[in-house]
Amino acid sequence: MIPFEQALTQLLASARPLGAERVSLDDAAGRVLAEDIVAPDALPPFDHSSMDGYALASADLTGPPPHSLPVRGESAAGGPLPSLDPGAACRIFTGARLPDGADTIVPQEDTERAGDTLTLRDTPKPGTWIRRRGADLDAGTVALSRGTRLTPGKVALAAALDRPQLLVARRPLLTLLCSGDELRSPGIPGPKGSIPESNGYFVAAAARAAGAIVRIAPFVPDDAAAAIAAAAEALRGADLVVTIGGVSVGDRDVMRPALEAAGVTLDFWRVAIKPGKPLCVGRAATPSGAPVHVLGLPGNPASAALTFTLFGLPLLRALQGDAAALPPRLSVRVAGTPTGTPAGVLRRQPGRAEFLRARLDVDTSDGSHAGELVARILPNQASGAVTSFAEADALVLVPAEHDRVDDGARLWAIRLTDA
Ligand SMILES: Nc1nc2c(c(=O)[nH]1)N[C@H]1C(S)=C(S)[C@@H](COP(=O)(O)OP(=O)(O)OC[C@H]3O[C@@H](n4cnc5c(N)ncnc54)[C@H](O)[C@@H]3O)O[C@H]1N2
Numbered sequence: 001m002i003p004f005e006q007a008l009t010q011l012l013a014s015a016r017p018l019g020a021e022r023v024s025l026d027d028a029a030g031r032v033l034a035e036d037i038v039a040p041d042a043l044p045p046f047d048h049s050s051m052d053g054y055a056l057a058s059a060d061l062t063g064p065p066p067h068s069l070p071v072r073g074e075s076a077a078g079g080p081l082p083s084l085d086p087g088a089a090c091r092i093f094t095g096a097r098l099p100d101g102a103d104t105i106v107p108q109e110d111t112e113r114a115g116d117t118l119t120l121r122d123t124p125k126p127g128t129w130i131r132r133r134g135a136d137l138d139a140g141t142v143a144l145s146r147g148t149r150l151t152p153g154k155v156a157l158a159a160a161l162d163r164p165q166l167l168v169a170r171r172p173l174l175t176l177l178c179s180g181d182e183l184r185s186p187g188i189p190g191p192k193g194s195i196p197e198s199n200g201y202f203v204a205a206a207a208r209a210a211g212a213i214v215r216i217a218p219f220v221p222d223d224a225a226a227a228i229a230a231a232a233e234a235l236r237g238a239d240l241v242v243t244i245g246g247v248s249v250g251d252r253d254v255m256r257p258a259l260e261a262a263g264v265t266l267d268f269w270r271v272a273i274k275p276g277k278p279l280c281v282g283r284a285a286t287p288s289g290a291p292v293h294v295l296g297l298p299g300n301p302a303s304a305a306l307t308f309t310l311f312g313l314p315l316l317r318a319l320q321g322d323a324a325a326l327p328p329r330l331s332v333r334v335a336g337t338p339t340g341t342p343a344g345v346l347r348r349q350p351g352r353a354e355f356l357r358a359r360l361d362v363d364t365s366d367g368s369h370a371g372e373l374v375a376r377i378l379p380n381q382a383s384g385a386v387t388s389f390a391e392a393d394a395l396v397l398v399p400a401e402h403d404r405v406d407d408g409a410r411l412w413a414i415r416l417t418d419a
């Protein structure tokens with residue numbers, strides 16, 4: 001059995017970024033940049049007005065206010081650039097270029113206008129209400145770095161830098177293979193003892209959210225020959241194969257040997273985590289040199305969801321060259337302990353890192369813990385529970401060596417939306 005952090009480090013060290021492709025800005029959100037974006041020009045690219053009002057030269061305002069000036073010309077956003085007539089004010093609108101000779105903008109609310117004569121109640125401070133060229137970003141700056149996942153704000157920045165297309169990491173192709181005689185599709189009637197396949201929906205949805213393209217293979221029966229054939233087929237063309245079920249030690253747990261028979265070399269099997277211990281991780285060589293990564297997830301619903309969250313999602317990000325492959329860990333205070341444990345303390349057997357499904361709240365009291373994140377441990381932590389991953393928004397990490405978790409303990413947690 002390999003310790004959790006070692007397993008994760010080893011897996012990520014084996015991941016090389018896949019190739020890149022050019023996409024239009026419309027398709028760029030959520031993708032990982034495969035190039036640095038250098039600002040070709042300053043932002044903003046020219047001095048302009050940040051108010052609707054009047055542009056003038058501050059040197060033209062002599063003596064005490066009020067000041068009267070004739071209005072001559074107009075500068076509108078996207079319009080021609082007038083020059084300022086000496087001693088006059090120029091009408092100007094938000095976003096419009098500053099006329100040559102002007103150095104100050106006066107918002108129209110601070111003026112009175114009668115025909116072509118403008119009156120200023122006060123003397124404006126020279127230089128006000130002008131957004132200067134380069135105030136946001138200098139030309140030549142690396143505005144977005146390779147390895148950045150593109151949020152809507154970053155896509156908008158790329159657009160402002162005049163880029164119609166971006167080079168982004170290719171989406172990893174994930175093939176999902178669920179095994180078990182008991183499985184049927186939701187809503188499709190089956191014999192007594194059958195159950196709707198549900199784990200695959202977690203994996204597929206989470207993988208797509210992490211940028212993968214998901215290909216779903218037909219269910220594999222608990223049969224060695226069928227599992228080998230299905231594993232071999234799943235490996236074809238994939239960057240990552242995820243199998244679910246059949247990795248434990250029962251006579252019908254055929255998936256792990258089938259993966260090996262199909263050409264997968266296991267890097268490790270069994271990780272010191274709870275739940276999810278029987279996870280197996282390996283790679284199959286391909287003629288191109290880039291391996292197909294393989295994750296054999298345990299079939300229990302919480303185990304499958306947890307192991308894919310902890311290992312599968314960071315792997316998908318690493319395959320896209322994401323500089324933030326691992327989710328941030330948040331410091332939380334534990335509140336409540338699962339059902340079946342004495343109030344206030346969860347006793348546990350040390351040896352495996354445990355991931356408790358929890359809900360996060362902010363402490364809204366005005367006590368000494370005000371503002372802290374509180375992790376409310378969900379009552380059902382069974383590895384067969386499907387409900388806990390539906391209710392949870394965080395995983396609280398209990399280090400392997402701990403033999404208890406006390407109410408109020410400080411631990412690290414991973415928010416599922418970050419995972
Ligand atoms: N003697 C031992 N038995 C078990 C051990 C062990 O160490 N010794 N480990 C247990 C642990 S821990 C886990 S986790 C499970 C994992 O087993 P498998 O990966 O072989 O999973 P299955 O036996 O195929 O299924 C387990 C459970 O999950 C249900 N399942 C499977 N796939 C799906 C799916 N796609 N959607 C919904 N539910 C699914 C399946 O029906 C079973 O109920 O082994 C323990 N046993």
Ligand code: MOO
Pocket residue numbers: 273274275276277278298300303383384
């Ligand atoms: O360790 Mo298994 O993954 O609990 O059910």
